Amino acid sequence: MSHAIAVDNLTKTFGALTAVDHLTFNVPEGICFGLLGPNGAGKTTTIEMLEGILPPTTGQIRLFGEPASKDLYKRVGIQFQSTALPDYLKVGETLKMFAALYERSADLSELMSMCALTEFAQQDARRLSGGQRQRLLLALALINDPDLIFLDEPTTGLDPQARRNFWELIGEIKRRGKTVVLTTHYMDEAQILCDDIAIMDQGRIIERGAPQALLSQHFQGALVYLPEANLAGRELDRAHFKKEGGVELITDQVDDTLQWLMAEGISLDGLRVQHANLEDLFLKLTGHTLRS
Amino acid sequence: MKRLLAVFNARNREFFRDRSTLTWNLLFPFLLLAGFYLVFGQSQPIFKVGVLSDQDAYLSRPVFMSLNHIQFIPYDDSSVAIDRLRRHQIDLLMDIDETRYWVNDESSQGALVEELLIAKDPDFQRTVVTGQAIRYIDWVLPGIIGMNIMFSSLFGVGYAIVRYRKNGVLKRLHATPLTALEFIGAHLLSRILMVVFIVLVMLIGARYLFATLMLGSYPLLLLTLLLGSLSMVSLGLLVAARLRSEEFASGLLNMTTWPMMGLSEVWFPLEGAPHIVHQISQFLPLTHLVQAMREIMVDGAGLMAVSDHLLILALMSAVFLVIGALTFSWASDGR
Numbered sequence: 001m002s003h004a005i006a007v008d009n010l011t012k013t014f015g016a017l018t019a020v021d022h023l024t025f026n027v028p029e030g031i032c033f034g035l036l037g038p039n040g041a042g043k044t045t046t047i048e049m050l051e052g053i054l055p056p057t058t059g060q061i062r063l064f065g066e067p068a069s070k071d072l073y074k075r076v077g078i079q080f081q082s083t084a085l086p087d088y089l090k091v092g093e094t095l096k097m098f099a100a101l102y103e104r105s106a107d108l109s110e111l112m113s114m115c116a117l118t119e120f121a122q123q124d125a126r127r128l129s130g131g132q133r134q135r136l137l138l139a140l141a142l143i144n145d146p147d148l149i150f151l152d153e154p155t156t157g158l159d160p161q162a163r164r165n166f167w168e169l170i171g172e173i174k175r176r177g178k179t180v181v182l183t184t185h186y187m188d189e190a191q192i193l194c195d196d197i198a199i200m201d202q203g204r205i206i207e208r209g210a211p212q213a214l215l216s217q218h219f220q221g222a223l224v225y226l227p228e229a230n231l232a233g234r235e236l237d238r239a240h241f242k243k244e245g246g247v248e249l250i251t252d253q254v255d256d257t258l259q260w261l262m263a264e265g266i267s268l269d270g271l272r273v274q275h276a277n278l279e280d281l282f283l284k285l286t287g288h289t290l291r292s
Numbered sequence: 293m294k295r296l297l298a299v300f301n302a303r304n305r306e307f308f309r310d311r312s313t314l315t316w317n318l319l320f321p322f323l324l325l326a327g328f329y330l331v332f333g334q335s336q337p338i339f340k341v342g343v344l345s346d347q348d349a350y351l352s353r354p355v356f357m358s359l360n361h362i363q364f365i366p367y368d369d370s371s372v373a374i375d376r377l378r379r380h381q382i383d384l385l386m387d388i389d390e391t392r393y394w395v396n397d398e399s400s401q402g403a404l405v406e407e408l409l410i411a412k413d414p415d416f417q418r419t420v421v422t423g424q425a426i427r428y429i430d431w432v433l434p435g436i437i438g439m440n441i442m443f444s445s446l447f448g449v450g451y452a453i454v455r456y457r458k459n460g461v462l463k464r465l466h467a468t469p470l471t472a473l474e475f476i477g478a479h480l481l482s483r484i485l486m487v488v489f490i491v492l493v494m495l496i497g498a499r500y501l502f503a504t505l506m507l508g509s510y511p512l513l514l515l516t517l518l519l520g521s522l523s524m525v526s527l528g529l530l531v532a533a534r535l536r537s538e539e540f541a542s543g544l545l546n547m548t549t550w551p552m553m554g555l556s557e558v559w560f561p562l563e564g565a566p567h568i569v570h571q572i573s574q575f576l577p578l579t580h581l582v583q584a585m586r587e588i589m590v591d592g593a594g595l596m597a598v599s600d601h602l603l604i605l606a607l608m609s610a611v612f613l614v615i616g617a618l619t620f621s622w623a624s625d626g627r
Contacts, residue, residue: 051467052467053463053466053467053623070469073469074469078464078467080460080463080464080467082460083459083460083461083463083464084456084459084460084461084464085461085464086456086461098468101465101468101469101470102468102469103469140464144468
């Protein structure tokens, strides 16, 4: 399988701080790859090195099988975590300006229609709503008809409806065979969009794989959630981790667990039984309250 | 009141912890005071008398020259000095070695100071020149245009680049194939075009409304405007090449513009100011821009006459551009 990105021993230090610590990984072409991790894990530093914005301290980056170069970056589209656009430009003018910076340009009317921007073409870009603005930034990331697209927390701050619209757009990009690299705080987003994820913590990748495969690997059975108050300060001697003011017990025998809790005299008020999701995996792997 | 105090305290901390802005706020008034002290430190004279002499004039003619309230301005070139007299920029001109003086018979100030000279030193020979005073509006217009070019260029380029760097526009553009030189070139050219357009409107407007003087050639004036704007936008680029804080940029831009406002003969001539002030003013691009424009518009000077100024402006532009472009940074964290 050919790789859109191949990273070997990538490291970035800022003074005494090692933000990215000897990362080695590949991203196959045509997939949506998710880079997850808590704040300060090194996601943005990693993605900015891949984007060519930030020079690595050491290590190699290959794009489409060749060492990253200015020419190859012409095949890359980028949506930053936060960015401003030149003032006083209308949506259509902004797109035209960015299109002019590339040799290869996507069809602007098709791009505007895909990103639902056609009706805002004549609107001042500063007056767009959060969702419209993110769609414009995505359109800018797609303006050179790229083969590889970096999206750094593209739906942060959007309302649920706008997020879902955005997901559909990313689905459409995937259907066109593009490779997408996504960082996000939203685990549901990663679970829905990503074919493959890497979880980062303290500059390293601590887990890597398809979301469903990772969940099966880390959680057999179900999770039993109990509010913290029910435990009245008791320490549990079964595998669990803390979540949202309570604890989640990991079990493949729900009946047994419930009977054990009752036998221990622990109240079942507020109890929930659920399947593990990426958020649970994320907490299990990176949470400082992780216990077993 | 509690809430007001909380915000009041937070704002005070912010002010004191933002070291660059604090230093600027403390330093700027002192710099301004020092500048004005240097220029206007001595009490202002009532009359201005030009002096042509190889000798030490104060020793050879102690009587007239010991009078208070007359400022004596030395000239090396008699034709320059006579020009100043014709334009009422000095009230009288005397040549100590030849015991001769010139007076403009259309100047009332000149008649008064002449009375004083005759009373003190009657053996000076009189020569009369004529010439109407230059209206202040004609004299000051090149200064105002120069100032406009300076503010528009420095803030239009400098402040805009820092703002773009801070809010991420530069980072976004850096992620495209756009090169730093292309970006800088586009910004500078756009601003030069805007500035020259506005100045031409000002010039035409002033000529139409106030019948202001324009004795020189328009193409030469345009060349001067272009070079002056280029030097100013380049200076703006130099100031903004790496800065990340809009407040600091604003302070630094003020620190760049204010000395030029005071020392580049925008509002008043520097004749009679201490030598050091003249020397400092020669390092300021606005001085050369305003002087060249004034010579073209008011004196009808040609290319050769203003070539020194134009050359210096071109040289300054080149230096500012090269350093600005070499130190330019896209990133908001100075990378």
